Amino acid sequence: MPNPASSIFVVGMLAFSPWLLAQSDLGAIHGVVSDPDRAIVSGVPIQVKNVQTGAVYKATSSSTGNYTLAQLPPGTYDLFVVMPSFATYRKPGVVIQAQKLRLDIQLEDTGALNTLGDGRAFFNDIRGVHEVPSGPAPRTPDGKPDFSAVWHAMRDADPDAEISAEKPPALSWAAALAKKRTESNGKDSPGVRCLPTSVQLMSLFWLNKVVQTPTLLLIISEGAVPAVRQIFLDGRGHPPDLDPTWLGHSTGKWEGDTLVVDTIGFNDKAWIAPGNFPHTEKLRMTSRIRRPELGHLEFETTYDDPETFTKPWTVRQVADLAPGEEIWEYICNENNQDAEHMVGK
């Protein structure tokens, strides 16, 4: 277990050492990554983005939990760690000059509190089991990329996507409601009552199976309610008299190798998962889906709702191929005891 007092001493010694400052014009950040129980965590991606230049530097914690981001040009950096099953860790405004800055990172649990079956072991296992294969994306007989496979959507986020996800252009009412929802640990999420949780096409949790035909794309999301999303590829438009529904009506068309899915006809009851944002019936969700290679499926989702956001908000999500996995039944209302015990904050 790291000794906090000695860590502070080391930080102070390094930060104020004129000897180190004289060594080079470049700086570095280093430290140890630990979990909420102060056990070291290896394989954690640590990323910094230079605020002035936009350059991104990455390091990964070693088997001893140590990381070093070396050769950093002087400047101000936003540091963040996106590690599945831990809360996102962010430290903006880290000023680097020609010094070696020690920054130990203690990750915190997500709201899952590392519960067995919903905690770190599960995510570590599924990440460990599935070596994402490389190679070109398969194609259907008509030459389109074939998205059909089982996918795991919980992975290291793209740094730019993560930054955009932190600053959605929300109107004040929407920002306030999202903040309240997050602070109350999602107490009022429809998902707590086994209703649809969020509007995006692919669940951020568990596994998703995509079944692609020339005229219909199905996404089966394990753990979602309902489990299946239909995306019509047969050229039909949206019905003119749609009744607002939880997850709307989706049609897709190909733009080269990208499937562009247009979804409208939402009611205002489900949430927007990144950030726990609300939306109105005016929401139009555009999802651009690509399979750039065998092992990855990319979703770039734009939420356009003038009554919620000041301008369209785009969030990128990447799923990994999950070879050998299958989707299993999940009947949420079988024994839901939680709703009456949700306290919130």
Next chain:
Amino acid sequence: MRTVAIGFLLAGLGAGLLAGPALAHHAFAGQYDKDAPIQLTGIVTKIEWMNPHARFYIDIKDESGNVTNWNIELGPPLILRRAGWRQDSLKVGEQITVEGYRAKDGSKMANGRKVTLADGRQVFAGSTTDGGPTP
């Protein structure tokens, strides 16, 4: 030197945590108090291998001999299966020790972070990073 010091200070002030990405069924943190770790040892009385969360119940006897039944919540069965659990991994009548966090509403409920059998074996030990604070 002065600039370095100010930079470090700002970095410290700016440190913060973002919320997790989303909620599957519910966030355990809305129901269980991470500042109230608990360790319970008792006899398994019932197992519910059901959605949205598997549960088991244990009888806890206090020093006066009074018995209370606790409801322990886990993840969903399909994920527990992937992690190596089966519905008979725990058996009614077995003595176990469970570590978790108490329910915020004061009910006799906790989430299960670690489950240990009487002989010391953990029921699916999980990864090396798994483990809870000792109450």
